[in-house]
Amino acid sequence: MYNKKECVAMLLAGGQGSRLYALTKTVAKPAVPYGGKYRIIDFPLSNCVNSGIDTVGVLTQYQPLVLNDYIGNGQAWNLDRIHGGVHILPPYQTASGAQWYEGTANAIYQNLSFIDRYDPEYVVILSGDHIYKMDYSKMLQFHKEKGAECTIAVIDVPIHEASRFGIMFAHEDGSVYDFVEKPKEPKSTLASMGIYIFSYKTLKKYLIENENDKEATKDFGKNIIPALLQNNEKVFAYRFDGYWKDVGTIDSLWDANMELLAVDVDLDLYDTSWRIYSNNDSAAPHVIGKNAKIQSSMVTNGCSIDGTVDFSVISGGVTVEEGALVQYSVLFPGAVVKKGAVVEYAIVGENSVIGENAHVGAAPETIENKDEWGVAVVGHELNVSDGASVKPKAIISESI
Amino acid sequence: MSYNMTNVLGILFANTHDGAVPELAAKRTIASIPFGGRFRMVDFLLSGMSNSGMSKVGIITRSNYQSLLDHIGSARPWDLARTDGGLTLLAPFGRNNDSGLFKGKLDALSSCLSYIRHTGCEYVVLSDCDLVINPDFTHLLDVHIEAGADITAVCHTDTYSEDETRDASCFKVGPSGRVEAVSVNRAMAGKRTMDLNIYVMKTSLLISLVEDLVSLGKFSFSVDVLQGKCAELNIHAYEFSGFYRRICDLESYYHANMALLDPENLSKLILRERPVYTKDRADAPAKYGFDSSVTNSMVANGCVIEGVVENSILFRGVKVEKEAMVKNSILMQDTVVGSGAKVENIVTDKNVVIGDGISVVSAESCPLYIAKDRVVK
Numbered sequence: 001m002y003n004k005k006e007c008v009a010m011l012l013a014g015g016q017g018s019r020l021y022a023l024t025k026t027v028a029k030p031a032v033p034y035g036g037k038y039r040i041i042d043f044p045l046s047n048c049v050n051s052g053i054d055t056v057g058v059l060t061q062y063q064p065l066v067l068n069d070y071i072g073n074g075q076a077w078n079l080d081r082i083h084g085g086v087h088i089l090p091p092y093q094t095a096s097g098a099q100w101y102e103g104t105a106n107a108i109y110q111n112l113s114f115i116d117r118y119d120p121e122y123v124v125i126l127s128g129d130h131i132y133k134m135d136y137s138k139m140l141q142f143h144k145e146k147g148a149e150c151t152i153a154v155i156d157v158p159i160h161e162a163s164r165f166g167i168m169f170a171h172e173d174g175s176v177y178d179f180v181e182k183p184k185e186p187k188s189t190l191a192s193m194g195i196y197i198f199s200y201k202t203l204k205k206y207l208i209e210n211e212n213d214k215e216a217t218k219d220f221g222k223n224i225i226p227a228l229l230q231n232n233e234k235v236f237a238y239r240f241d242g243y244w245k246d247v248g249t250i251d252s253l254w255d256a257n258m259e260l261l262a263v264d265v266d267l268d269l270y271d272t273s274w275r276i277y278s279n280n281d282s283a284a285p286h287v288i289g290k291n292a293k294i295q296s297s298m299v300t301n302g303c304s305i306d307g308t309v310d311f312s313v314i315s316g317g318v319t320v321e322e323g324a325l326v327q328y329s330v331l332f333p334g335a336v337v338k339k340g341a342v343v344e345y346a347i348v349g350e351n352s353v354i355g356e357n358a359h360v361g362a363a364p365e366t367i368e369n370k371d372e373w374g375v376a377v378v379g380h381e382l383n384v385s386d387g388a389s390v391k392p393k394a395i396i397s398e399s400i
Numbered sequence: 401m402s403y404n405m406t407n408v409l410g411i412l413f414a415n416t417h418d419g420a421v422p423e424l425a426a427k428r429t430i431a432s433i434p435f436g437g438r439f440r441m442v443d444f445l446l447s448g449m450s451n452s453g454m455s456k457v458g459i460i461t462r463s464n465y466q467s468l469l470d471h472i473g474s475a476r477p478w479d480l481a482r483t484d485g486g487l488t489l490l491a492p493f494g495r496n497n498d499s500g501l502f503k504g505k506l507d508a509l510s511s512c513l514s515y516i517r518h519t520g521c522e523y524v525v526l527s528d529c530d531l532v533i534n535p536d537f538t539h540l541l542d543v544h545i546e547a548g549a550d551i552t553a554v555c556h557t558d559t560y561s562e563d564e565t566r567d568a569s570c571f572k573v574g575p576s577g578r579v580e581a582v583s584v585n586r587a588m589a590g591k592r593t594m595d596l597n598i599y600v601m602k603t604s605l606l607i608s609l610v611e612d613l614v615s616l617g618k619f620s621f622s623v624d625v626l627q628g629k630c631a632e633l634n635i636h637a638y639e640f641s642g643f644y645r646r647i648c649d650l651e652s653y654y655h656a657n658m659a660l661l662d663p664e665n666l667s668k669l670i671l672r673e674r675p676v677y678t679k680d681r682a683d684a685p686a687k688y689g690f691d692s693s694v695t696n697s698m699v700a701n702g703c704v705i706e707g708v709v710e711n712s713i714l715f716r717g718v719k720v721e722k723e724a725m726v727k728n729s730i731l732m733q734d735t736v737v738g739s740g741a742k743v744e745n746i747v748t749d750k751n752v753v754i755g756d757g758i759s760v761v762s763a764e765s766c767p768l769y770i771a772k773d774r775v776v777k
Contacts, residue, residue, distance in 0.1 A: 036685035037701065075476065261687075269684035270704065276684070282447075282477070282677040284670050285437030285700035285714070286686070287663065294694055300685040301438070301701050304663065314685075 003083040005118040007140060007197075009053045010111070011044055012104055013128040014061030019249045022379030022397035023349060028060065029248070030128025031067040033332045033350065035260055035269065036300040036315050038278045039070060040247060041128045045077045045086070046276045051136035053124065055084030057114055059107045061091060061100060076279035089114060103218030109207040115200065123203055125196040125220065131256050131267065132193075132244040133274050139238045140197055146174065148236040149202040150228055153195035155240050162186035166194075166221045170237040179229060181221045190237060193244060196220065202233065243267040250395070254347055254375045257313040257330045261296050283316055291322045300333075307337065324354075329361070332380070345392060349380035359389040367392060403541045405453030409521035409603060410537075411512075412445055413505060415462035416528045416597075420567055420648045423769040424749070428467040430647070431459070431529035434732050434750070436660050437700040437715050440471055441529045441647070443478075443678045444669075446487075449525070450478045451674045452537035456485035456519045460508050462492060477677045490515060504619030509610045516603060524606050526621075527598040532656050533644035534669050534676060535598065540638060544600045549636035551605070553579065553626065554598035556640050562587040567648055569595035569622045571637055579635040582627040584620075595626070596640060643668035654747060654767045657713045657730050661696055683716050691722065707737070721756075728764065746770060 017029025024032060030041035041058075048056050056079060060067055067088075074086030089111050091100050101107035108115075108125065115123060122143065124136055134153070143151040154168050162183070168190040169178035179192075206224050210216050216223045228235050243266040247253040260267065269276060283302025288294060293308040302317040307324035315333040320326055324337040327344045334351035337343055341354045346361035354360055361376035374393030378384060383399040390396055414431035424433045431442035442459070449457050457480060461468060468489075475487035490512050505526075509516070516524065523544075525537055535554065544552040555571055570592040572581040582595075599621075609625055618624040626635065643665050645656035659665045670676050683702025688694065694709040700716040707724035714720075715732045721739040729746040737743055738756035745762040749772035754760060758776055762768035770776065 263690070270687075270702070275682045277682045280680055282675045282680075284439075284660070284666060284676070285698045285716075287661065287666060288694045288697045288699060289663075290696045292695055294688045295692055296690050297688045298685040299688065299699070309688075 003118070005055045005084060005120045007053055007055075007122040007124060007136075008084075008115055008118050008120040009044075009048050009056045009124040009126055009136075010108055010115070011041070011048075011056055011058045011126045011128055012107060013041060013058050013067060014064075014101055014107060015127075015129065016062045017129070017248060020253065021250065021395045022377055023250070023253070023347065024063070025397055026063055026380055027066040028063050028128075031070055032247070032253070033315055034131060034247065034253070035257060036298045036313050037280060038276060040131065041067070041071070042077075042276050042278045043131055043133070044126045044128060045071075045074075045079065046274075047132075047134050047136060048124075048126075049077050049079060049277070050274050051134075051140075053136060054079065054081050055118055055120075056086045057089045057111060058086060058128075059089045059101065059111065061107075064088070064090060070279050072279065077277045084118065087114065103222075104220045105207055105210050105216075105224050106218035108203075109211050109218070112204060112207065115204075120200050123198050123200050125194075125198065127194045129248055130193065130244060130246055132240075133242060133267065133276070134195070134240060134244075135274075136195075136197075139195070142174075142238050143197045143199075143236070146236045147234060148197075149199050149233040150225070151197045151236045151238050152176065152225070153193040153240050154190040154237045155193055155244050156189050157191040159186060159189050162189050162191060165191035166225075168192055168237050174236045174238065176229065176235040176237050179221075179225050190239075192221070193240060197238075202228075250347065250375050250377055254330060254345075258311070258328065260298060260313060261311055281316065286314075289322065292320075328363075338386070346376040346378065346390070348378045349382065352378050352380060352382045352384070354378070354384045355386035355388060357387045358384045360384060361390065362392040364392075402538045403523075403545060405538055405541065406455045407521050408452075408454050408523045408525060408537065408541060408600075409516065409519045410445075410449040410454050410457035411509070411516070411524060411526045412442065412457065412459045413508065413526070413528050414442065414459050414465060414468055416505070417530045417567065417648070420530065421650055421653055423650055423747075423771070424653065425464070427464060427772065429461060429463075429465050429529070431461075432465075432467040432471050433647070433653070434715060435532060435653075436657060437698045437713050439676060439678045441532070442468065442471070443676050444531065444533055445527050445529060445535075446478045446480070447676045448533070448535045448674070449537060450480055450677070452535075454525070454537060455480070455482055456488075456521060458488045458490045458512060458515055458519075460490045460512060462508070465489075465491065471679055473679065477679050479677070485519060488515065505621040506610050506613050506624065507619040509606070510614045513607060513610060516607065519603075521603055523600060524603045525598065525600045526606075530647045531596060531598075531644055532647070532669065533596070533640075534642065534671065534674055535640065536674065537600075540598075540600055543638055544636065547577065547636045548634070549578075550633040551599055551601045551625075552636045552638050554596045554638045554640050555593050556596060556644065557591070557593040559591050560589065560594060562589045564646070564648060564652070565589070565592060565594065568646075569597075569626060571595060573637045577636050579626070579630050579637050582622070582630055584622045584627055593637065593639075595622070596644070596646070650747065650767065650769055654730060658711070658728075660698055660713070661711065681716060686714075689722070692720075707739075715750075724754075728767075730767075749774075752776070 013030040017024040079086035286303035289306030300316040306322040307320040310327040332350040336353040338356040340357040367373040377395040379397040414429040480487040566587040686703040689706035702717040707720040717734040740757040742759040755777040
């Protein structure tokens with residue numbers, strides 16, 4: 001027997017995140033490290049727990065190994081529950097055959113039986129692509145007050161960025177009358193955050209109809225939301241005005257990390273009333289050596305720093321040797337920067353080693369042609385040999 | 401193949417030596433004294449036992465054990481939340497009008513005999529919680545079995561001071577490794593083989609020793625077992641050669657913490673294959689401000705540093721504000737050093753606040769302790 005749950009969350013974590021290139025070659029995007037000790041999925045998972053949602057299905061498909069291992073039994077997020085808790089939901093074989101998840105709507109459709117077991121009134125659909133702190137219970141309250149069938153969280157974006165998002169058109173009261181996926185010439189700045197609350201009966205009905213439509217691409221943005229609007233279902237936009245960052249590209253991931261180092265941070269990770277949980281190893285506190293210089297940076301447990309670190313985010317278990325320089329960079333867990341090496345404006349993948357006197361990335365002011373400048377990326381588990389160099393904007397996925 | 405460690409019971413004494421560090425153990429057990437930036441003393445032995453494959457550990461407590469209960473919780477961080485066995489807290493067990501407060505180790509064990517029997521373990525490892533150590537109990541068991549000893553006692557040979565031997569036993573060890581004589585609590589400086597108070601023996605032997613000696617009104621393991629029976633029993637000395645520190649007063653506590661600033665010591669204490677586990681608090685990484693300067697220090701997650709820190713240990717959540725100066729100090733969880741304040745040769749307990757511009761400086765040879773929750777204005 002399963003206990004009835006008012007609200008169940010479904011977290012879409014199967015995306016490849018192909019615009020992160022080498023950083024998602026072996027790990028799914030939600031498992032990409034962020035902010036020193038987190039992975040992207042910590043944010044939606046912690047938001048769920050802090051919002052009182054204790055049943056979360058995590059839909060995985062692409063490179064799930066690291067993600068599965070990381071989520072484990074959910075204990076780190078207090079999601080190891082007798083009733084509910086976190087469940088990893090990969091695609092599976094049935095009597096009628098085997099099918100990969102084909103689109104976001106199809107992924108949820110294939111797991112309707114999981115949701116049915118909890119007999120919920122509402123389902124929250126989340127993705128593992130964004131960094132933000134949000135109380136979903138307030139959004140659910142809004143959904144109930146409006147008597148909505150579907151509520152979509154929206155955020156105001158600058159008009160020149162609006163073409164990257166699904167754009168909503170809403171009346172004063174928040175009711176949505178139109179929706180355009182990635183418009184070429186956007187006429188509204190209300191961007192969908194990819195967070196939906198559905199009344200479950202309605203969701204189930206539309207998912208089944210969508211599945212039976214052979215023409216459909218089986219996607220929330222392309223099919224389900226337009227179908228709801230076409231049938232005049234009550235769709236509402238819920239405005240969110242906190243920090244929300246898409247980290248789906250190298251630049252945005254680097255930016256989002258650098259934003260944590262600002263004097264007035266928009267995302268307060270030290271706020272104990274809304275903790276972001278993560279599954280950590282049991283390393284000792286980090287050790288700062290006699291030759292170290294550290295400023296404007298974040299450093300995590302298990303690190304050993306004896307070089308110079310400036311404006312950087314240093315994940316757990318990283319080593320920066322004496323005489324090495326790391327600035328404006330993000331070092332993922334276990335990375336090593338050897339003596340005399342320079343890492344600047346770069347992201348270094350998990351457990352990668354930057355050899356002695358190697359040089360990764362460059363400061364923008366040193367590059368004449370600005371088109372040639374960009375964040376340099378070293379993928380996971382790689383070696384950059386002694387004295388080698390990785391040019392700005394380069395993304396390496398093989399050792400050099 | 402090594403001995404099946406699930407047949408080895410661990411017994412930890414949480415309160416033994418509380419009196420050695422009256423400052424830190426005034427409101428907690430020695431087992432729950434914070435150490436090394438994020439750990440508590442009990443983490444070292446508990447992790448060692450768990451990493452060695454032991455699945456049943458009992459912690460004998462005597463008093464002031466609320467902080468220990470809070471720290472241990474379900475024992476999951478040490479992988480000791482088990483359906484069968486796992487971690488068991490053995491609180492004082494009163495009988496009739498007796499409060500249950502025991503007088504010595506044997507007395508304490510006598511009230512836990514039903515637990516010990518119930519575990520069904522063939523061997524038992526006893527240890528105190530005053531050690532910062534990461535022992536491999538699998539190796540200890542193998543040596544014990546191979547030596548054919550009745551009891552194997554972990555010890556370390558070194559040159560000790562009077563203070564270090566005042567509350568300790570020392571062994572005279574014969575050529576075969578057998579303990580031939582034992583001195584107890586005699587303050588004697590010099591080269592000594594000091595007992596680290598970690599013992600392994602058959603559970604059946606422990607039970608019969610406890611039953612026999614307690615009925616005679618004998619309660620001390622050191623005096624009545626080690627010293628009293630070293631001719632009768634084959635007590636084998638196991639020389640421990642790894643990194644360890646014993647906490648016997650505030651100064652040794654201070655220096656044991658500072659020893660971790662030497663990367664070689666740290667790498668011997670916390671090994672990749674034998675990590676030390678602790679309760680986590682979900683703190684964000686430490687943040688270093690624009691004008692911060694930090695050298696030769698250990699800093700835990702959740703710290704925010706905007707001032708100067710040298711040769712210090714900062715536990716999680718410590719704040720060092722602008723133009724503050726922290727030197728040669730140990731600042732426990734959530735200590736705040738206000739802007740322009742100066743802290744030197746100080747040990748602050750949890751939640752201490754050093755007000756803006758305040759200077760708290762002690763002599764280098766004598767670290768000063770500031771009690772929990774104190775606000776220094």
